[in-house]
Amino acid sequence: MKPVSVKNLSITLGAAQILPDVSFDVAAGECFGLVGESGSGKSTVLRCASMLWSIWDGEVRIGDQSVRDMDVMERCRTLQMVFQDPYGSLHPRQSVRTVLSEPLAIHGLDNRQDRMKAALSDVGLPSEFLDRFPHQMSGGQRQRVAIARALILEPDVLFLDEPTSALDVSVQAEILNLLARLRQEKGFTYIMVSHDLAVVDHMCERFAVMQSGRIVEVLDRDDIVANRAKEPYARELIGASLAYEQVV
Amino acid sequence: MEPILSVKNLGVRYGGSAEWAVRGVSFDLGRERLGIVGESGSGKSTVGRAILRLLPGAEVTADRMRFEELDLLDIPERRMLKVRGARMSMILQDPKFSLNPIERCGDQIAEAYRTHVRATKRKARAKTLEMLEAVQIREPERVYDLYPHEVSGGMGQRVMIAMMLMTDPDLVIADEPTSALDVTVRLEVLRILDGLVRERGIGLVMISHDLNLVRNFCDRVLIMYAGQVVEVLDARDLDQATHPYTQGLIAAQPRIGGDRGPLPVLQRRDSWVEGAA
């Protein structure tokens, strides 16, 4: 299990300063939520921390190592990202076998067949799915394959960018149950972006509320139901979520 | 009162497919907000696309499909071009996919407007900025000049909504219009759509898998499973649903202050599909 620490992360694109100065810490084995205004920079935090984008200032450490000091291979084996869109994140002409075997080949791992089967079974899919293509699977099955791809190199940390927002509630329930079980079994550390505070309450111990590139407040999951946020925007967001769910 | 839209016994079969993606769907829409919910692949978007006649190569059958005075089964495509995007519009599910990647967001909205409404470029630009502001885009001038890959998920969704509302349509079909938005912005956008129904008397079809959304923002809800409507409810009675499929969907939702245990997942039954095969 590895902790994640983000210190003074800042990035400017063109004339716009997208993140002025973001810092937060995630404990080893914790599920940490990122919520907040649309366009506030949640996906940008994950893109920077995973080195998908590399032109930023500050420091991101996983365990005792900076993500900048890791080579690509090491980084892939330390952290993986699951993207929001189960349709766009898989190549339409690649079979599940291709999707899963490529990272194994790149990293020169042996027992490929066994590892692929194990990754599929981890996400609750039979090994027959190795020969399927994206159009032969439902949205939820595709998202499970995307998670299997993230798992296959046995990383320590998973970044999840709205992993269920494109899915209906029944498939969402399957994926959330899966992510919760995997965290228990494998000791993953998660950072999870979501718009749904019910999902955050269900999955995360703590979460950060973002607005205009800044973290305005870090809260405990239990602060949601009683709306114990102190900062005005965080209060507004939680209040709106409670009204939306009609629990108040 | 005459319905704005009347659909009877709609069926859709995609080219090359043996199965009907949509079967026996009937509903009337007045000046109201009708929700369509159901799991992924149940046929929700297909119903929307059939109404806008956006299904080239698919077999579309119906006993009736009328929009105001127009018989949608019958009118030629050349007239449909004047109707689609003007008197009826559809806010599509995937904004990034629906926008032209090499044209600035604002220009796309302004140009779409000018294909239906006579206006100078300057006026179209002003109206676009106004609309971007109305959908709660913080810096409309900046966002006007961004390319689709430079906007966040939620901003792309609002760009699409702004584009569809520019021409004052009578019928709006919104396919997952707010799934990428945070709740405060989502409520704002829903209020805008709501205002259109109340003030201008438009008909709104809201396709969504968000049960809270349809409960709070629709008048009636169709619940679809495997291409068919399995239940129709007043939105406020959603929690009293009697169909096991609808009940299963409701139970699968995580809740604020819930017990955080594993969520119940749907056990699907073949008997939910009428006349299967």
Ligand SMILES: Nc1ncnc2c1ncn2[C@@H]1O[C@H](COP(=O)(O)OP(=O)(O)OP(=O)(O)O)[C@@H](O)[C@H]1O
């Ligand atoms: N390539 C780019 N060039 C310029 N600006 C960009 C680029 N990519 C993103 N941005 C800007 O960065 C800001 C943050 O975007 P980001 O995608 O991180 O938001 P987000 O919090 O994930 O929002 P959402 O919830 O809508 O997905 C937005 O204002 C967006 O316009």
Ligand SMILES: Nc1ncnc2c1ncn2[C@@H]1O[C@H](COP(=O)(O)OP(=O)(O)OP(=O)(O)O)[C@@H](O)[C@H]1O
């Ligand atoms: N172009 C197409 N060709 C063949 N089959 C299609 C096509 N588009 C959709 N389908 C199939 O038609 C069925 C209904 O799809 P539709 O997109 O209407 O579902 P939906 O209810 O909108 O799902 P979602 O919630 O995932 O958007 C699905 O089984 C889908 O695989």
Ligand SMILES: [Mg+2]
């Ligand atoms: Mg995002």
Ligand SMILES: [Mg+2]
């Ligand atoms: Mg759809």
